[in-house]
Amino acid sequence: MALVSEPMACLLFAAVLLALSGLPGLFLQRPVAAQWIAALVAVFASVLGAYAVIQLLGGTAGAVYQLDWPLPFGPAEFSVDHLSTLFLIPLFLVTGCVAIYSLSYWPAKEKNTAAKLTFFVGLFAAAMVVVLLARNGVLFLMAWEVMAVSAYFLLTTEQQDAQVQRSGTVYLVATHTGTMALFVLFSLLRSTSGSFLFPLPHALSAAFPAATIMMVAALIGFGGKAGLMPLHFWLPGAHANAPSHVSAMMSGLMLKMGVYGILRTISFFTEIPVWLGWLLLVLGAWSAVNGIALAASQRDLKRLLACSSIENIGIIFIGIGLALVGMQTASPILVTCGLFGAFIHIINHGLFKSLLFLGSGVLIHGTGSREIDRMGGLAKRMPATSLFFLIGSLAICGLPPLNGFVGELFLYVGAINDGIHAPLPLAALVAPVLALVGGLAVITFVKLYGIVFLGSPRTADAAHSHEAGGLMIGPMLVLAAGCLATGMAPLLLVKLAAPAVSWYAGIEGDLVSRTGQQVPFMPLTVMNSLLVVLALALAAGYLLRLSKLPRSTGPTWGCAYLAPTPRMQYTGSSFSEMVVNLFGALVAPLRRRPSLATFFPAVGTTFCYAATELVLDRVLTPIFSWIGLGFSYIRRLQHGQLHIYVLYIFATLFVLMIWAH
Amino acid sequence: MTDIIIHCLIALLLPPLLLGVITKTKAAFAGRVGAPFFQPYYDLLKLMRKGSVFSTTTTWVFKAGPLVTLAAILVAALLVPLGRHHAPISFQGDMVLFAYLFGLARFFTAIAALDTGSSFEGMGAAREVTFSCLTEPTLFIALITLARMSRSLQLSTLLTYPTPAIWLAAGASMLLLVVALFIVLLAENCRIPFDDPTTHLELTMIHEVMVLDHSGPAFGVILYGAALKLLVLGAIFINIALPVTTGNSYGDWLVFVVAMLVLSVLIGVVESVMARLRMVRIPQLLVGATILSAFAMLLVLR
Known part of the structure; x- marks a missing residue:
């Protein structure tokens, strides 16, 4: 009972439970039972963790635990503060949900990868908990690496697929490039503060020359993990190719660890340089607009959701940028609105993006495809999923009365307040940018929801899809x-x-x-209730009226065309074609048209449309292939002849000896 | 209290008349007598008594679409001040909710259109969401400009702020705002030169094509919602363009109603003298409107 009253102990215990939850599956001979054990343990750990989080939110202070390990990096310190608590809220909620969901989505009965997947899901969640609790640079990096590498093993679950292999490799390169920057960050931290332990908040002077390097390193290392443009390139592939419940965790939780890292690093310094706030604001706005424009151009269900994660991370960074700019210009309302906007959006994105990814899992499970244009009419076959997906879509577009609106409201109010009071209200430009992003999000999610769930099925697979079981719906x-x-x-x-x-x-x-006096979250409850009541009243009136009037059914009006087929429906690609053309500079999908010499194209010609990724496909892949070409010369050194290798070692040692003398 | 009742009565009863006035103006330009002013009311009553046809493709979304759209616009109508009177509901930051309610309305109109599986309606939905996405930044820049002038985030304060004195002092930016908002008004309400509500070719329509399959009371709800949207956005326009007050509460209501009717005539005139723009030109005009409102903001900041 002493354990339960101490939130920190609960959190550490939950982390250990999560890390061990998949272990029985690796040894037990009964995979189904092992998976159930793992799920129940994970749910128990999540409940325990959530209980600790509630205590912490209630004002109970978490204890500080120090572990004297035999490593020369100072004591391993665990501690929890309000920043960590904020990130723990979605973590335990989503982990618990995912644990239940995976029982039906990746059942051990059918999939022999289930044991491995379950093990790494537990480890992944535990590593994230430790990342949030670690107060020692080396401990943090260890947890960070466990998180990053278990994410790699999770996303390469279906490793026989070439696409999965490629996105796994891209992810691994990206995450380790980021970790490299983090090594710079924590080494500099040690040389400035004299210890690997995290300094107290606002303990370091930002005037120190190393401070700038530390902030840039944090931006590269953590920004890359968060998926901030232009370091987002690994994200769509990784999220799309992972099993859906893993995508839910990666998008809903792991990206936030990058956000956490940046927030934590910034908190070390006494004053924030001017450029950092503006840089975060600009990068956030770029990520938001470009991310959602990319999402609109996608044909792959999960790639679309992944690109929209870039957008949401952008919105979070817009909030952080606003807050930092507000700290610079001594504008308290900008600080509170920016931070509230960012923090609320962190929780919100954890909720609705996980919901949408879990929903996409049901769709893939039911139709066997990820391609939006091959679905259609699923609302009839999956009534529950379609309702939840609609709620998630409305929420992610930031529309009232769902939660997405709340975070954006804070950002708008902050930005417009800046527009009213600042001498040069540059931060006010956030409002039209957010409006544009909101409009693009509506395009993207109307396309996603409308093409996938509404209309009639475009393929036989879609027509024979089925609703998921209770373990996935719950x-x-x-x-x-x-x-x-x-x-x-x-x-x-x-x-x-x-x-x-x-x-x-x-x-x-x-x-x-x-804050309630400045931002209308109290009247919002009234307005939202009014909206819902009005809609329900109208619906009741309409249904009453309908029951008294004659009604008939027939096919959709098709200009009197006699033989309509489902293939004549508007597709997702055509739906977003107009907006993709408007944002051609940012999105630029690949279109291959047959050249038309006569009225009709020749037999066998095809039209190809593929969404491309500017940074990865146009910049990084060519650079890496040139580098690969260069390295092919060096590869001659590695020929598999053992005695020559021994010679290399000898030569190296010899050279070192001469150098040392 | 009286003002709240009058606000609700005007918001609920006036909208169809605006459509009637527009039709009458267009008829006058074409040298016809035209339908009576109250024809839209007769149409609505008739539709409420008509039976419905539902496509076998559709789901509950198809039925929910018009209702949620109307609910959202009704709530928006409670937030916007009509003329010189404050809105019944008003709070700091209500402008954001106001703009997003239209987003909700659009979302549901578009998915209800996609629910039929018709490619015409898909096409209309794609156009609607794309063009609205371009008008939203304009609306926000205009609102920020007004917010800065009036130092308030409340629609009621912000829109009743312009006075003749302010027009004289900041005429250029007010004029730019009025032009930009008029473009937004025409685009959002699917009027010529953006969309032709009376065309006979589905391929060229935007809003009308989205509601092709709706019938009976649902179609009545859609027509009424569209008229109400015209009133709500028209009220924003009039509050800025016509900043006069009579000093008498009832006089102000009268001025507002007359101004709304004049605005309808103006829309009718625009519809009569202009042709619909080519589809590829529409985004250019909308981005142009955004830039106009950005100019207005620059002038206010100066």
Whole structure:
């Protein structure tokens, strides 16, 4: 019982449980039972963790644990503060949901990779908990690497697929390039503060020349993990090719670890340089616009969701950038609005993006395809999934009365306040950018929802799809209910984020009621209720009216065409074609048309449309292939003749000896 | 209290008349007598008594679309001040909710269109969401400009702020705003030169093509919602373009109603003297409107 009353002990215990949850599966001979054990242990750990989080939010201070390990990096310190707590909220919720979902989505009965997958899912979640609790640079890096590498093993579950291999390699290169930057960060931290232990908040002077390098290193290392443009290139492939519940964790949780890292690094310094806030703001705006424009051009269901993650990370960074700019210009409202916007969006994105990825898993399970243009009419066959997916889509577009609107509202109010009061209101330009992003998100998700769930099935697979079982529906129900509840009662979200905001901005006193005077989250509850009541009343009136009037059914009106087929429906690619052309400079999908010499194309000619990724396909892949060409000369040194290798070693030692003398 | 009741009555009852006025103006330009001013009311009543045809392809989304759209626009109508009177509901930051309610309305109209599986309606939905995506930044830049002038985030304060004195002081930026907002008004309400509500060719339509399969009361709800949207966006336009007050509460209501009717005549005139733009030109004009409002903002910042 002493353990339960101490939130930190609960958290560490939950992390250990999660890490060990998949272990029985690796040894037990009964895979199905082992998977159930793992799921139940993970759910128990999540409940325990959530309990600790509630205690921490209630104001209980977490203890500091120090572990004297025999490594020369100082003691391994675990501690929890409000910033960590904020990130733990979605972590335990999504981990619990995913554990249940995976029982039906990746059943051990059918898939022999289930044991491995279950093990790494547990390890992955545990590593993220430790990342959030670690207060020693080396311990942090260890947890970070366990997280990054288990994500690699998770996403390469279906490793026989060439596409999976490629995105796995891209991910591995990207994450380790980022880790390299983190080595720079933590080495410099050690040389400045004299210890690998994290310094106290605002303990380091930013005037120090190494401080700039540390911030840039954090931006590269953590920004790459978060998927901030232009370091986002690994993200669409990795999210698309991983099993869907893993994508949910990667997008909903792992990207946030990058955000956490940047926030944590910034908190070390006394004052923030001017450029950092603006840089984050600009990168955030770029990621938001470019991410959602990329998403609109996608044909692959999960790539679309992955690109929209880039957009959401962009929105989070817009909030952080606003807050930093506000700290610079001594504008408290910009600071609180920016931080609230960012922090609430962190929780929200964890909810609705995980929901959408779990939903995409149901779709893939039911239709066997990830291609949007091969689906259609699924709302009839999957009524529950289609409802939850609609809730997720509305939430991610930031539309009232769902939760996505709450975070964006804070950002708008902050930006417009800047527009009113700042002498040169550059930050106010965030508002039209957000409006554009919101408009693009509506295009993207109307396309996704409309083409996938509505109309009639475009293929036989779509026509014979089936609804998922209760184990997959249940977790989605939980997440969808979370989106709806926090959207209807934004006070809930504000209260969850408030401790972290006060901690981060150093605000004393009753933040919630003070913010309530500036940002209308209280009237929003009334307005949302009014909206829902009005819609329900109209629906009741309409149905009543309908029951008294004659009604008939028939096919959709098709200009009196006699033989319509489902293939004549509008496709997702045609739906987004107009907007993709408008944003051609950012998106530029590959189109291969046959050249038309006569009225009709020759037999066998095809039209090809493929969404491309500017950074990966146009910049990195050519550079890497040139580098590979260069290395092919060096490869001659490696020929497999053992005695020559021994000679290399001898020669190296010899040269070193001469150099040392 | 009286003002709230009058606000609700105007918002609920006036919209169809605006459509009637537009039709009458167009008829006058074409040298016809035209349908009576109250024809849209008769149409709505008639539609409420008509039976419905539902496509076998559709689901509940098809039925929910018009209803959620109307609910969202109704809530938006409670937030916008009509004339010189404050709106019944008003709070700091209501402008953001106002803009996003239209987003919700658009989302549901578009998915209801896609629910039929018709490629015409898919085409219309794609156009609607794309063009609206371009009008949203314009609206926000205009609102920020007004917010800076009036130092408020409340639609009611912000839109009742312009006065003749302010027009004299900041005439250029007000004029730019008015032009930009008029373009937004025409585009959002699917009027010529962006969309032709009376065309007979589905391929060239935007809004009308999205609602091809709706019938009976649902179609009535859609028509009414479109008219209400015209009133709500028209109210924003009039509040900025016509900043006069009579000093008398009832006088102000009268001024507003007359101004709305004049605005309808103006829209009718535009529809009569202009042709619909080619589809590829529409984004250019919309981006042009965004730049106009950005100019207005620059002038205010100066």
